[in-house]
Amino acid sequence: MASATFQxxxxxxxxxxxxxxxxxxxAGMVVLDVVHKxxxxxxxxxxxxxxxKAGKCGSCSAEINGxxxxxxxxxxxxxxxxxxxxxxxxxxxxxxxxxxxxxxWNYEVKKKIQKFxxxxxxxxxxTWRVQQADVDRPQEFRKCIECFLCQDVCxxxxxxxxxxxxxxxRFLIHAAQLEMNPLxxxxxxxxxxxxxxxxxxxxxxxxxxxxxxxxxxxxxxIIPLKERVVDEFYDPLGGLFKMFK
Amino acid sequence: MADYPVxxxxxxxxxxxxxxxxxxxESSAAGAKTGVVTKSLLGKAHTVMAxxxxxxxxxxxxxxxxxxxxxxxxMRGGQYLNNCRMAELHAxxxxxRVKELEAWGxxxxxxxxxxxxxxxxxxxxxxxxxxxGDRTGLEMIRTLQDHGIHQGIEVHAEYTILTLLKDxxxxxxxxxYDREKGRFHLFHAKAVVLATGGIGRxxxxxxxxxxxxxxxxALAYQAGxxxxxMEFVQFHPTGMVWPPSVKGILVTESVRGExxxxxxKDGKRFMFDDIPENYRGQTAxxxxxxxxxxxxDKNALRPPELLTRDxxxxxxxxxxxxxxxxxxxxxxxxxxWIKEKLPNAAEHIKKKLPSMYHQFKQLADLDITKEPMExxxxxxxxxxxxxxxxxxxxxxxxxxxxxxxCAAGLHGANRLGGNSLSDLLVFGKRAxxxxxxxxxxxxxxxINPADVDAAAKRAVAxxxxxxxxENPFAVQHELxxxxxxxxxxxxxxxxxxxxxxxxPKLQARAARxxxxxxxxxxxxxxxxxDLDNLLAISExxxxxxxxxxxxxxxxxxxxxxxxSDEWGKYNLKITKGPDGRPKVERMLxxxxxxxxxxxxxxxx
Numbered sequence: 001m002a003s004a005t006f007q008x009x010x011x012x013x014x015x016x017x018x019x020x021x022x023x024x025x026x027a028g029m030v031v032l033d034v035v036h037k038x039x040x041x042x043x044x045x046x047x048x049x050x051x052x053k054a055g056k057c058g059s060c061s062a063e064i065n066g067x068x069x070x071x072x073x074x075x076x077x078x079x080x081x082x083x084x085x086x087x088x089x090x091x092x093x094x095x096x097x098x099x100x101x102x103x104x105w106n107y108e109v110k111k112k113i114q115k116f117x118x119x120x121x122x123x124x125x126x127t128w129r130v131q132q133a134d135v136d137r138p139q140e141f142r143k144c145i146e147c148f149l150c151q152d153v154c155x156x157x158x159x160x161x162x163x164x165x166x167x168x169x170r171f172l173i174h175a176a177q178l179e180m181n182p183l184x185x186x187x188x189x190x191x192x193x194x195x196x197x198x199x200x201x202x203x204x205x206x207x208x209x210x211x212x213x214x215x216x217x218x219x220x221x222i223i224p225l226k227e228r229v230v231d232e233f234y235d236p237l238g239g240l241f242k243m244f245k
Numbered sequence: 246m247a248d249y250p251v252x253x254x255x256x257x258x259x260x261x262x263x264x265x266x267x268x269x270x271e272s273s274a275a276g277a278k279t280g281v282v283t284k285s286l287l288g289k290a291h292t293v294m295a296x297x298x299x300x301x302x303x304x305x306x307x308x309x310x311x312x313x314x315x316x317x318x319x320m321r322g323g324q325y326l327n328n329c330r331m332a333e334l335h336a337x338x339x340x341x342r343v344k345e346l347e348a349w350g351x352x353x354x355x356x357x358x359x360x361x362x363x364x365x366x367x368x369x370x371x372x373x374x375x376x377x378g379d380r381t382g383l384e385m386i387r388t389l390q391d392h393g394i395h396q397g398i399e400v401h402a403e404y405t406i407l408t409l410l411k412d413x414x415x416x417x418x419x420x421x422y423d424r425e426k427g428r429f430h431l432f433h434a435k436a437v438v439l440a441t442g443g444i445g446r447x448x449x450x451x452x453x454x455x456x457x458x459x460x461x462x463a464l465a466y467q468a469g470x471x472x473x474x475m476e477f478v479q480f481h482p483t484g485m486v487w488p489p490s491v492k493g494i495l496v497t498e499s500v501r502g503e504x505x506x507x508x509x510k511d512g513k514r515f516m517f518d519d520i521p522e523n524y525r526g527q528t529a530x531x532x533x534x535x536x537x538x539x540x541x542d543k544n545a546l547r548p549p550e551l552l553t554r555d556x557x558x559x560x561x562x563x564x565x566x567x568x569x570x571x572x573x574x575x576x577x578x579x580x581x582w583i584k585e586k587l588p589n590a591a592e593h594i595k596k597k598l599p600s601m602y603h604q605f606k607q608l609a610d611l612d613i614t615k616e617p618m619e620x621x622x623x624x625x626x627x628x629x630x631x632x633x634x635x636x637x638x639x640x641x642x643x644x645x646x647x648x649x650x651c652a653a654g655l656h657g658a659n660r661l662g663g664n665s666l667s668d669l670l671v672f673g674k675r676a677x678x679x680x681x682x683x684x685x686x687x688x689x690x691x692i693n694p695a696d697v698d699a700a701a702k703r704a705v706a707x708x709x710x711x712x713x714x715e716n717p718f719a720v721q722h723e724l725x726x727x728x729x730x731x732x733x734x735x736x737x738x739x740x741x742x743x744x745x746x747x748x749p750k751l752q753a754r755a756a757r758x759x760x761x762x763x764x765x766x767x768x769x770x771x772x773x774x775d776l777d778n779l780l781a782i783s784e785x786x787x788x789x790x791x792x793x794x795x796x797x798x799x800x801x802x803x804x805x806x807x808x809s810d811e812w813g814k815y816n817l818k819i820t821k822g823p824d825g826r827p828k829v830e831r832m833l834x835x836x837x838x839x840x841x842x843x844x845x846x847x848x849x
Binding site: 012026027028029030033039040041044045046047048049050051052053054055056057058059073075096097098100102103104107110111115116118121125126127128129130131132135138139142143145146177178181183184 | 288354359380387717762
């Protein structure tokens, strides 16, 4: 069995350092397997979040060799094992311990977004009639597993720390799936402009690149939302029309 | 009593998967102040892993479907050990619960006329599972989560409950800790709903995450409630077998629902060889008919790959044991073959099974549109659990309710795929409703400080022993290996007796478990604390397994391979006896009403 070295961030509340662990590995292993192996044999008290181990729950987000990824979906054969592999917590959220960060801000942000409000049912039995083609797009956004890697990599949050002004890509796609749901009657455009500051996003597409669900966050959600905001608030001709409507 | 943070609720829900969230929504809508405790972050519970769909006889795809057929299917699948009242309520109420999800923002796949689409699944007579591709569980938990957060439910994320607190007979609260800081918390509640899921971590090969350490079953048992049907552990026939690190991860039954077939190493489709008597009239006579069934031909019968999970798992086990398995000890599951039948099969597979495509591509370097998958059985679901009243979901302990996987009754000896998500909704709602009612009618009770102090003292003991103590991870691994080997898919008396003699040794080691570091997010400590529940319930599974001397549903005895009419009359009920040891009793299966008998007769 071959062995490799992993440098795992150990420490609490912001202070800490990389600690080297050398461990054996076998074919097909993912980074989370290695972390578990080290935890069980060499570092029982190491903090790490995980659940499904199949890329479906979005719990084990971390930065592997500096790149935001799910530990459970990163196979060792995708990494250069001749050098030490670094594993560290997401940088955009307050550090708790070792690989665990405090992501509670995300849950607070979601509460602020106007909830789903359906139109009156189409049929007497209280159900709706919707064509598949009309829900393909919102379904794409609902694939989101809330791993918050897009939030982690977004420079508005990561570098500029504008957590109190900007909701980040995760919640822009949340707003987008609500806005594009054919049943929804809510209107989140003003909030997107004034409160969620969608204008802060300058479409560098970093979020799209790290999305483990391969959701086209920028192209399919953020840009169309920006267009809707522009149409609603900044289109002079459209504004004239609205005045006389 | 030391000065712990105290949280006051009318209803405390333990667990935030489908059942817990649905219970909390209902209880909160009824005006009860509701708190939810969850071991993980919100939206990460095992429900998220459910793939295929939720069974509800809406008749959107096949108008011959109705609650009577669904009821009969569920009873047949459970080999008639089900709580028939629960099976009836479930079949009747599931459609309304699914439609409600749509009103809360879920976006299901659609039929051509714009209704909620339904798919075929094992043991269901008609296309019945409302779904979203193969990520239905994610859709469900996210919908409940997003609806719930606007209802004023308070969520304690990453908290673990150590013990329930009682005042005389009734439950009055719970005591636990938060994982982040390791502080203790006291929950004062007028009613408690257990929705903690399963016991999958007792086994080595499992689709369950770290959370499923039998907490609800153990908390209820220790508090004096009865457990039922604990011998029935479902091994899902299709888990991944390679690479080793992903062994056990679920491969959805929808692969077979969409036309996937099982083959052994010789390329033989072996499921046609062994079709149980009671399903013969419902199973396709040849591969062509089976294919037509998966493509929605109403006159075709289902292929044998869609027989119940217990049966399919055993057939796979048989092929592997007979030396006809795949290179890594499983068999082949092939969906790629449908390219012989469909022009753009690859695109079709990616659209219908996106997360399976993704999972195999990323974890096994395998393209399921081109090659067959290697699969084998994996520990998946616990049919047994807390005995509850079918209507209210209340256990034998007043004020203590249970719903979802940690409760027993609906599924009997074997659960049908798709009946779990609907179970969570139907009985989650009922548990929330009746817990809120109980809280209103009975008010609060008094907590005994001595109980709290004892639990706290016990919980910090691993730190006193420090790293010189037993490694909690090692004890857990050994238990998992032992249970897999001795109380697994095929059981015999002697092996289960051996398991019973091993468990006290592991318990002694668990009592010596030690941990270094401090109390902040200390995963080793959490693992040490989970051992008590896992060991207590593992022992009960083995005891029940030894007691039932027949093979039925998920419980297969090599030494008693036949089904026995005598045993078919009983459920096994386990309570904590006066000597503190598990006490087993036979309990007569509840009688069917005349209407229920008619439903079953109609579908024979």
